[in-house]
Amino acid sequence: MTDVKAEPTPSGRGAQLAHTGLRHGWTTGACATAATTAAYTALLTGDFPDPVTITLPKGQTPAFALAAEELRDGGRTAMAAIVKDAGDDPDVTHGALIRVTVRALPPGSGVVFRAGPGVGTVTRPGLPLAVGEPAVNPVPRQMMRDHVAEVAARHGGAGDVEIEVSVDHGEEIARSTWNPRLGILGGISILGTTGIVVPYSCSAWIDSIRRGVDVARAAGRTHVAGCTGSTSEKVAVAVHGLPEDALLDMGDFAGAVLKYVRRHPVDRLTVAGGFAKLSKLAAGHLDLHSARSQVDKGFLGELARLGGADAELTAAVAAANTGLEALTLCAARGVPLGDLVARAARDEALAVLRGAPVSVDVICIDRAGTIVGRAEPRGPAGR
Template sequence: MERDSTTEAEGGSGRGTDESGRALRRGWTTGACAAAAARAAAEALFTGGFPDPVTVTLPGGQQPAFALAVTRTGQGADGPWAEAGVVKDAGDDPDVTHGALIRSRVWRAAPGRGVLFRAGPGVGTVTRPGLPLPVGEPAINPVPRGMIRQAVEDAAAAAGQPADLVVEVSVDNGEALARRTMNGRLGIVGGLSILGTTGIVVPYSCAAWIASIQRGIDVARAAGLGHVAACTGDRSEKAVVARYGLPDHALIDMGDFVGGTLKYLRRHPLPRLTLCGGFAKFGKLARGLMDLHSKRNSVDLDWLAGRLAELGADPALVAEARTANTAAQVLDMARAAGLPLADRVAALAREAALAVLEDAPVAVEVLVTDRQGAVVGRAPGW
């Protein structure tokens, strides 16, 4: 991924490969690591001994073994506790939490309470509606909660003990790591989310980024926002903020996944949407392409030259555009000739976006930026 997201890349079938064709190594989600640490801590609480390595069962039935990096016991206000820690291995994925130490501390709860969850240092708390957890809850997502609950219940059953336990999950340096994610926009404060739907990280999965986009839209809808902006990167995002002063939770970091963004908005509409991105990327959207990544769809200089011709450009300029080095160079040519090429790209990009949205009640505006982040083209939507 080009930027860190709030979710881990996971799920899917088959192994990815890098540019040389080498198979990319899979890893484990924070949820899987927290479950393994919780199982080891619960067993130590009941028996006095930590299993190392410790095995847990993932939602798909896999049973990986995890080495323990930390084992501790102690006495607290609520009685004895045990704590285990697992260093997260995200495989070959550029995951923000790769190498982080995920800890689970377990102590007994009051009889009949079942398994309770707490956010320790480095794990965030939910402060806004729209996420799959109530406000005030630790940011431990539902599937990881299920994995952790199953892990400690298995330990309790093996020891013949009731599974009335408190599990506190923490991440060393988690609050600092969270600043490299979109957690703040989603209203998760104080640290990271404990994530995962399969327990397995698949390198460079697009599903992770799209899931972040969807949660951002969910939070915006729950907050009752009437206007959101989906941007391709930092410069376009700053351009939108300068123009409209939108709050953080109105900003959707869609990266290259404009198709995934629009399809989710088709099912979960918001009143007004600003799409903002660079000239080259939105030149692809204007052609109807919904994946803007340079490795999957390239800039079409012939197409841009054709749009110049439609705007009345001199034939010599059109021919020069066809042999340009970059889309930015074509934009410079158009601007020097006084031709509104960026506006034309914005208008066609808006048409492509509306086609994906179909009849969803979403008013769409498109802003096109140059390499410096200045807005050079617009297609108004309201």
Template sequence: MGETSDTHATALRRGWTTGACATAATRAAYEALLTGAFPDPVEIVLPRGERPAFALALEELGEDVARAGIVKDAGDDPDVTHGALIVSRVTRLAPGAGVVFRAGEGVGEVTRAGLPVPPGEPAINPVPRRMMAETVAETARRHGGTGDVEVEISVPGGEALAQRTLNPRLGILGGISILGTTGIVRPFSCSAWIHGIREGIDVARAAGLAHVAGATGSTSEAAVRALYGLPDHALIDMGDFVGGMLKHLRAHPVERVTIAGGFGKLAKLGQGMLDLHSGRSQVDFDWLAARAAERGGSDGLKARIRGANTAAEALALAGAEGVDLAAAVAEAARATALATLRGAPVGIEVLVFDRKGELIARAG
């Protein structure tokens, strides 16, 4: 299904967003409603002009309603909706009604402010809505329709899939979101995760929260939640993308922000890294040795830290000599965060937790 632009067999294969699949299904269903025949494959125009074609997995035609479905192909991206069936049910409406969107089975409904669509609306983002409205209008022009339809998007099994996304935390209930700005999923681009971080901050701001926390992982998130009693929508699923969170906060500040994580991840932030993924940044043991020396560590400790295999080993070596290396990392990480914020009115705190979720250092 679909097409790719990759020319090398070893290249990662791109895929298609839920928004692109919903648009193609909508075009197929509406064309069948107007002509009695489903186009298969069905071609659409993406926002940047690409014209992919999609094979249909579902076709149902009634008198005033038609359904078409497309199996989402996310390419080589580890997308939770890869393989999901995206269904569009198009129903004729009276002239002048326009295009009305509905959430069917497995598509969520927005319940909190701060998202791109208001509470009470189906979780179909603005670009997919525009793509579907445009394809309805084009299909109406070509085949003599009025363009007045109800478009109901459903994803069988979508409610279960949504539990593996940020939707419950963002207040999107009952299923997944129909997303996408270009129509294309680029493998491992990280754009979806950073988009989720931005939405999390926007929801927290709209709810009037004065304190949010971004954590590098589940252990530190559980620990910071317990420490402050924070609600779900105050917890930003930052993961490795501390830079993405801080850059959004720079333009959309929150009064108080806690950055929580393990020693190794926050050591990389202290070094000045804004992407903490192990494949894109590494702990610098020379840097850790220098921080230990600043805290009174001996030349022998510096040598041992330089030869350490892991950040945890370096921390243990420093602890054995009574050197608070975690505190040094927390302070350096906070300095990096403040520099990234460039004077934005955000109070930053950094908390370092061990692997058991115990707080071992705090700065700010």
């Protein structure tokens, strides 16, 4: 029997965070765990709990409404599905339908995971899963195992099951993620360490940066590039000839790249990005998003002064409307503000690296992708 249901009830929706007014949401791992719990319960009892309650790693006990349920093969297979609610986070998987199909296995088989349609498969080393494994991360796997064991204990089951996780339109959704670059093919990953999505924490992006470093190191890459966007990425490739698996989609998270590379060094890191964003790094900001850091024209004026600008130009730069205007003013007077920003950004990056054995160079570009500033490689202690 198949029962496709309407919108989830409020119990399956993210709760409001009192200190921000924003709703948190649930990770794909939490949704898959809830679907697994419902499906395995139905496999043992014939009934799907709806809503289904799970326990998250930090003890929270959210309830999830089922969007679909089905018993097949004479009751030997059960499927439950949950719509992912990311709360107020701009998550590409928000609204995705997470399906889990549970099948009984022979005694002693344990819990076996399978990638269904829309869930990726690992094809490159360097990730926390072996090549060939479904892209269901370690914490969600453990959550599902724990809940299978609890359901088995409650209803007299053996706990030997195959868990197939699938995501409707997951392969299409994955094109908006890092998965293809990381060598995860065929769909999205089932993620989450706490089960909760905190709005605008961008934890998935930061995790992808870390996995990108891991994959590059596993592939033997000694030179990687953290780029703020696709234009700067193209420039980094043109300048250094880097392969795809050496490219990190840094976005605004310069700090995430630098802190992870500090703990997991590569020989050389290129930081490439727009002049305005990298001027923020030069001024000591590690989050380059416009909502969390601003271009400091006074800082640019001081850099210009140190680069030979007279008092009039220094004042004009400090009063400029935008970083681009400051750059243009200096270019007209022969002051290499782009190079000055690149060098300051490189030095700030080296400070964050805290002596890690990594050489850093920086490339600043304008909106058209023209290089407007360079800083040559420098490592710890000026090497």
